[in-house]
Amino acid sequence: MLSLSDASRVVDEALKTAREMSLPPMTxxxxxxxxxxxxxxMEDGSSLLREQIARAKAWSALGMGMGTRTLMSRAAHHPAFFAALSSLAEGSMVPVPGGVLVRSQEGFVIGAVGVSGDLPDKDEACALAGIRSVNLVADPGAA
Incomplete structure (x- = not known):
């Protein structure tokens, strides 16, 4: 189970990492x-769609059972399938890095983190830092 305490620490550490990297306002x-x-x-100054993008990145990882880095690779090879997925998901399928599965120490998926605000690789780096700060297993997927 992903506790509120752990989830809150993941968010705070992801944002701390973003500040250390001097990134724009993050969500x-x-x-x-x-x-x-x-x-x-959502940090002060985050742009309008960042909430939806961050949630969609996390939701995409959960919905497909893999990090959005892997989804990006698959979308490049199967664009028609991902167009259909996007339609089924009512636009909440975002196959770019920044959506990371969270696994328990035993390897079970217990949630996902989505980060938006900068380039996808930097979004993902913030998500990874947040997850690792609470001794959970980050699963971004492999390209």
Whole structure:
């Protein structure tokens, strides 16, 4: 189970990492395994769609059972399939890095983190830092 305490620490550490990297205002969403929002923060100055993008990145990872880095690679090879997925997901399928599965120490998926605000690789780096700060296993997927 992904606790509120752990999810809150993931968000705070992801934002701390973003500040250390001097990134623009960031948005971080943590979802539990059901896809329900557990913790969320949007820094002052974050642009309008960042909330939806961060949540969609986390939701995409959960929905497909793999990090959005892997989804990006698959989308490049199967664009028609991902167009259909986007339609089914009502636009909430975002196959770019920044959506990372969260696994328990035993390897079970317990949630996902989505980060938006900068380039996808930097978004993902913030998500990874947040997850690792609470001794959970980050699973961004492999390209």
């Amino acid at each position: 971080v969403a943590v979802l539990d395994v059901r896809g329900c929002l557990v913790s969320f923060k």
